[in-house]
Amino acid sequence: MKKIINEPENFVKEMVEGIVAAHSDKIQLLNDDIRVLIRRDNPKKNKVGIVTAGGSGHLPTFLGYVGEGMLDGCAIGNVFASPSSQKMFDMIKACDFGKGVLCLYGNYGGDKMNFNMACELAEFEDIKTANVLVKDDVASAPYEKKDTRRGVAGMLYAFKIAGAAADEGLELEEVSKITQNALENIKTMGVALSPCIVPEVGKPTFSIEDDKIEIGMGIHGEQGIEVREMLKADEIADLIFTKINEELELKSEDEVSVTVNGLGATPLEELYIVYNRIYKILKEKNVKIIKPHIGEFATSMEMAGLSITIFKLNVETKRLLLKEAITPFYTNVNK
Numbered sequence: 001m002k003k004i005i006n007e008p009e010n011f012v013k014e015m016v017e018g019i020v021a022a023h024s025d026k027i028q029l030l031n032d033d034i035r036v037l038i039r040r041d042n043p044k045k046n047k048v049g050i051v052t053a054g055g056s057g058h059l060p061t062f063l064g065y066v067g068e069g070m071l072d073g074c075a076i077g078n079v080f081a082s083p084s085s086q087k088m089f090d091m092i093k094a095c096d097f098g099k100g101v102l103c104l105y106g107n108y109g110g111d112k113m114n115f116n117m118a119c120e121l122a123e124f125e126d127i128k129t130a131n132v133l134v135k136d137d138v139a140s141a142p143y144e145k146k147d148t149r150r151g152v153a154g155m156l157y158a159f160k161i162a163g164a165a166a167d168e169g170l171e172l173e174e175v176s177k178i179t180q181n182a183l184e185n186i187k188t189m190g191v192a193l194s195p196c197i198v199p200e201v202g203k204p205t206f207s208i209e210d211d212k213i214e215i216g217m218g219i220h221g222e223q224g225i226e227v228r229e230m231l232k233a234d235e236i237a238d239l240i241f242t243k244i245n246e247e248l249e250l251k252s253e254d255e256v257s258v259t260v261n262g263l264g265a266t267p268l269e270e271l272y273i274v275y276n277r278i279y280k281i282l283k284e285k286n287v288k289i290i291k292p293h294i295g296e297f298a299t300s301m302e303m304a305g306l307s308i309t310i311f312k313l314n315v316e317t318k319r320l321l322l323k324e325a326i327t328p329f330y331t332n333v334n335k
Contacts, residue, residue, distance in 0.1 A: 001202045008199040012056045012078055019063065023328035026067045030094050035087045037063050038073045038094055048166040048175045049073070049095030052105045052159065053088050053115065055080045057198070058219060060329035061155055061298040062105075067327030070163035071104075072097075079198045079301070080220045082110030088118035092127060100128035100172035104162050104179065106151025107133045130176040134158050136188040136309065138243055139216025139225050150218050153261040153298040153307045154186040156330070157321070164320035182317050187244040188259075190307030191236055192217035192224070196264065196300050215239065219263070219300040233270065237277035240308045248312050252286040257293070257321060259309040264299035266306050271295065274306060290318060291332075 005011055016034050020027060030036035053075035054062040063074040072095040077083035092101045103119065105111050112133070119129040135146060136154030162179040170178070192214045195204035205221040208214055213231055216224030231239070250256065260275045262268070275294050282289055290313060298307070313321065325332045 001197050001199070003197065003199060005199055008202065011199040012076065015056065016063070016076060019328065026326065026328055030073070030090060033087070033090065035076045035083055036073065036091045036094070037066050037076060038091070039066055039068070041068065042072070042094070043097055046098040047169060048099045048172050049092070049097055049101040050159070050162045050166050050175075051075075051091050051095050051101055051103055052155075053077070053083050053091070054106060054108075054111060055082060057196075057301045058299055060296065061153075064329030065156070065159045065327050067325070067330075069167060069323060069325030069332070070159045070327050070330065079200065082108065082114050085114040085117035085121070088114055089121040092118055092122045092129060093125060096127045100130065102162055102166070102172060102175055102179070103129055103131045104158055105133065106155060107135045107149060108151070128172060130172050132158070132162070132176055132179050132183070134183060136183065136186045137190075137218065138187050138247060139189045140218060140222070143247060150222065152188045152190065152219050153259055153309045154183070154188045154311070156259060156293070156297045157186050157257065157309065157311045158183055160325060161317055161320045163325060164323040167323070178316065178320070182311070185248065185312035185317070186309065187247055188307050188309040189216060189240045189243050190219070190261075190263065190305060191215055191240070192263065192303055192305035194265065194304040195221065196303040198301070217305070219298060221300070233273045234277045236306075237274045237281070237308070241278060241281055241310075244308070244310050248310060250282070250285060250287050250312065253288070255288045255290050255313045255318060256282065257290050257311040257313060258282070259293040259297060259311075261293070261298055261307045261309065262296045263303040263305040263307065264296065265302045265304040268295065271306060274308070278308065291321060
């Protein structure tokens with residue numbers, strides 16, 4: 001293992017401390033707890049709280065989106081591991097501003113179990129909660145089993161829509177419904193070129209031959225659809241778009257937002273080459289792209305590869321997507 005770290009067991013602690021030190025104008029620890037991050041301008045107004053939780057190793061997901069217009073809090077686990085239900089409950093309690101709390105997170109076993117327990121604890125405190133799970137990875141299960149799909153880079157859009165809806169003063173049920181409806185139109189698929197190393201494990205979590213590419217691999221190294229000979233950028237874009245569009249069925253004059261997301265070790269230049277192909281495909285179909293995102297939004301340590309997310313918009317989700325948001329890793333300011 002070759003990493004720029006100190007002791008592997010201190011990886012999460014020192015990473016979180018560094019982020020808080022760098023962005024103390026936007027975020028803070030809850031009662032100095034390194035495992036719970038909340039907004040610095042923690043709103044004491046009558047709004048729905050938006051929270052998430054998940055394992056480390058995916059920056060900017062999850063904690064990077066705590067801030068104005070997006071998340072109010074995030075509970076932080078070890079690398080690729082869920083935080084505890086107690087940390088989740090502490091976060092929920094801190095982010096209850098009078099209208100209840102929406103728990104918005106990926107469809108993973110540990111997160112589901114711990115959030116369920118945290119919400120039970122919240123109920124004893126008379127805090128109303130709702131759960132919305134992100135299940136955007138089309139490669140992880142066929143459509144007829146979509147409820148078992150993994151949550152990946154589409155979480156970025158879910159956080160943005162939920163945060164914007166909450167800021168409009170809507171009730172918990174309304175924010176939950178809007179976010180869930182948005183997720184029905186958010187589809188993602190990724191490819192991996194190399195493995196990653198969890199610091200406390202010290203060796204690659206899986207292996208991919210140098211001349212191969214894994215289609216549909218998850219952000220924890222979960223098995224994909226198939227392994228192929230290495231593809232060119234346009235071939236990757238065509239393959240992923242075709243798979244996603246089987247479900248979105250985009251037509252002329254539709255509007256979408258597109259994210260080309262690097263998994264941790266893919267140069268930005270390569271992401272733009274892939275975006276260029278997606279742009280051309282959509283232009284040929286007379287589909288308009290609104291606010292494209294190209295960069296690292298949901299990574300997997302130093303895994304090489306990328307994912308593409310397409311968000312089919314309607315009037316409401318387009319408006320919410322374009323509303324202002326200011327977090328350490330995501331800024332949208334309307335001038």
